[in-house]
Each structure stands twice: as C-alpha cells, then as structure tokens.
C-alpha cells in the first residue's frame with residue numbers, strides 16, 4: 268500500500284481529525300465534488316435529474332459504527348422513509364446500507380430485523396436493498412446475515428470485495444442463492460494476510476470474479492453489478508458479457524457520484540444499465556478520506572480549495 272493511501276486510510280479512522288476538519292470551509296467546498304449535498308432532499312433532487320437522463324441511482328446515508336440501539340433504530344426509520352419517498356416519486360432508485368450503521372456492533376438480532384424490514388419495504392417499492400461490505404472484521408457477520416435473510420427477501424443484494432483473498436470461496440458458496448452481487452475492489456486498510464497488497468493482484472482477482480459472475484448471469488444464476496470506475500475493466504466486462512450472451516439488463520454498472528462523469532454519460536448513451544451511487548448525510552469524514560485514498564491525487568484538488 269502506498270504511504271499516502273495508508274495515511275489517508277488511517278486519517279479516516281481518527282475521530283480527533285474528523286472533529287477538527289469537518290467544519291473547515293475548504294474541505295466542505297472540495298466535498299461537493301463527491302456529493303450533491305448533506306440532506307436527503309439534495310440526494311433526491313440529484314436522483315430526479317439522473318432519472319430524467321435515463322440513469323438510475325442508489326442512495327446511501329453516510330454513517331457507520333453506531334453505538335446505541337436508539338441510533339440504529341433512527342437509521343432504520345430514516346431508510347423506511349427514504350423508500351417511501353422513492354416510491355412516491357417513482358424514482359429508479361435503489362438503497363445501500365452499512366450493517367454497522369444499522370447497529371451490527373450493538374445488537375445483531377435487531378440489526379437483522381432492521382434489514383428484514385427494509386428489504387420487505389424495498390420489495391414493496393419494487394427496488395433493491397444493497398448491503399455494503401465494510402472492513403474485514405465484519406465480513407463473516409455480513410455474509411451470515413445475508414445468507415439468513417436473502418431466502419426470504421430476493422430484493423436483497425450484497426457487496427463483495429475483490430481485494431480479499433477469501434472472496435472467490437465466498438462467491439462460490441453464495442452462488443447457490445442466485446444472488447444479486449455488487450463486486451468492488453475494496454476501500455479499507457487491510458493487512459496482507461487477508462487482502463492482496465498489490466493493486467495488480469486485486470485487479471486480477473476482480474477480473475476473475477467478474478468472469479465467474481457473468482458465466483452465472485448468462486443463465487440467470489446471478490445478478491451482477493460491477494461497482495468500478497476502471498474503464499479498462501469495464502471494457503473487458505462488456506466484451507465478456509457479449510461473448511457469453513448475457514442478455515441486456517442481465518448485469519449493471521454502478522459508479523460513484525462525481526467520478527468519471529463523462530464515462531458515465533458515455534456508458535448510458537451506449538445502452539448500458541448504469542446507476543450512480545449518491546451519498547448524503549453529515550457523517551462524511553471517514554467516507555471522504557476513503558475516496559481520497561482511492562486516488563491520492565485528489566488531495567491536490569482539496570488543497571486547491573484552500574485558495
């Protein structure tokens with residue numbers, strides 16, 4: 268891992284830094300590149316704009332590792348309200364949630380009940396509820412919860428991280444459920460025992476996992492979503508999907524708001540099913556540091572906002 272990436276990922280875990288920096292105007296200005304605003308209304312307005320251009324969206328409220336049952340309950344209720352608003356506005360919008368935001372650290376049963384309630388509501392709104400994958404301390408608990416809930420709620424999808432050495436095995440087990448899987452490279456600081464330290468190994472792992480998912484998608488054995496901005500990878504996935512005869516809509520690309528926007532427009536114009544993941548909320552510090560770590564050159568963009 269490069270020193271700058273390592274530093275930024277360490278910063279993402281510092282509550283002291285978060286407290287000192289979140290009010291700084293230059294950082295808030297730079298943040299606007301990655302999120303339309305802190306409020307749900309900002310995200311819904313952006314989603315409405317994308318919908319008008321034929322592009323779907325995924326909404327997520329920033330936040331993780333809540334420390335009380337009451338906080339987790341408030342997050343669940345917030346998302347139930349979001350689903351209602353999405354349905355009322357007829358938006359082509361999915362939701363993505365973090366289990367530690369729904370209280371995984373505090374009360375696992377209550378967290379599972381919250382996921383069940385949200386998945387049922389998502390199905391009612393004819394949309395998909397995605398579970399993010401957090402750092403590797405949570406991988407087993409996240410997979411367990413998904414395996415338990417998914418048979419009752421086909422509208423539930425799960426994120427898997429290509430940088431984890433275990434993911435090939437996890438995917439094979441999950442395929443029995445004909446699941447919706449969002450494949451990403453992985454955004455957290457992980458040791459070499461659990462994750463590939465070299466980017467090229469993560470990229471190779473992503474290619475292999477994507478190929479496996481497409482094989483399954485060719486006979487509706489999986490619903491893959493490729494969460495990446497790596498255009499070389501995207502080109503290869505499209506070629507592979509065409510060669511395997513995966514039907515249109517049999518897979519999707521999901522990209523983050525504000526990243527590679529010209530490529531997003533081009534993919535949509537070329538008929539690919541594309542969604543843009545829009546984040547909102549005030550707890551953006553850790554998430555924003557992870558975005559900077561993905562491309563440390565982004566730090567220059569932040570510094571430019573100082574002047």
Ligand SMILES: Cc1cc2nc3c(=O)[nH]c(=O)nc-3n(C[C@H](O)[C@H](O)[C@H](O)COP(=O)(O)OP(=O)(O)OC[C@H]3O[C@@H](n4cnc5c(N)ncnc54)[C@H](O)[C@@H]3O)c2cc1C
Nearest residue numbers: 399400426451452453454494495496497521522523558561
């Ligand atoms: C829809 C979606 C959901 C995600 N969910 C999760 C999750 O649940 N768990 C998790 O661990 N990770 C998640 N991630 C983040 C993911 O793991 C990667 O950290 C992130 O997508 C960067 O990897 P990449 O595939 O774009 O490839 P990279 O090889 O890192 O980047 C490819 C190119 O994309 C551009 N790019 C990538 N990131 C940035 C950036 N931050 N700023 C500017 N340009 C950039 C650059 O041009 C770069 O050269 C998600 C990503 C997406 C798109």
